[in-house]
Amino acid sequence: MSAGGNGGGSTGRTAAAPGGTAAAGTAATPDIDDFTRPWWDAAAEGRLLVRRCAACGRAHHYPREFCPHCWSEDVAWEQASGRAALYTWSVVHRNDLPPFGARTPYTAAVVDLAEGPRMMTEIVECAEADLRIGMELEVAFREEDGGVVVPVFRPAPDVSRRARPSGA
Numbered sequence: 304m305s306a307g308g309n310g311g312g313s314t315g316r317t318a319a320a321p322g323g324t325a326a327a328g329t330a331a332t333p334d335i336d337d338f339t340r341p342w343w344d345a346a347a348e349g350r351l352l353v354r355r356c357a358a359c360g361r362a363h364h365y366p367r368e369f370c371p372h373c374w375s376e377d378v379a380w381e382q383a384s385g386r387a388a389l390y391t392w393s394v395v396h397r398n399d400l401p402p403f404g405a406r407t408p409y410t411a412a413v414v415d416l417a418e419g420p421r422m423m424t425e426i427v428e429c430a431e432a433d434l435r436i437g438m439e440l441e442v443a444f445r446e447e448d449g450g451v452v453v454p455v456f457r458p459a460p461d462v463s464r465r466a467r468p469s470g471a
């Protein structure tokens with residue numbers, strides 16, 4: 304389904320990138336298999352999942368079939384709060400791998416989820432100068448060219464103005 308010569312534009316917003324290759328196997332769209340599919344399905348619904356171990360109580364990410372802390376296999380999916388703190392980041396100005404090249408600069412980051420696990424992701428809606436270690440973030444979801452939805456993070460709105468996290 305390569306849209307060559309798309310003149311109509313029935314959907315209002317057309318990305319500038321021609322061709323639209325799915326770019327499987329990049330950091331943005333890692334392999335999806337039967338085990339990780341629930342995680343991706345949840346992301347498509349706007350929910351971030353982590354795995355939590357019933358034996359030791361700790362959560363982990365990326366999803367594994369056993370607990371990386373105690374090796375128990377008694378682990379299950381759990382919906383994360385979507386809140387995180389910025390641990391470290393790197394603003395990428397050049398990346399030859401599609402689709403990243405068209406996107407530079409972007410902010411690759413590692414965040415600490417409120418549930419504990421550390422997660423590689425991307426920071427959006429935040430200027431480089433405004434990035435701070437430990438700044439509060441909230442998850443957002445971005446649909447990639449191939450239709451895969453990936454969680455990214457953006458600065459959390461002023462917490463005092465929110466009575467409770469919206470879990471919808």
Ligand SMILES: [Zn+2]
Binds near residue numbers: 357360361371372375
């Ligand atoms: Zn465990």
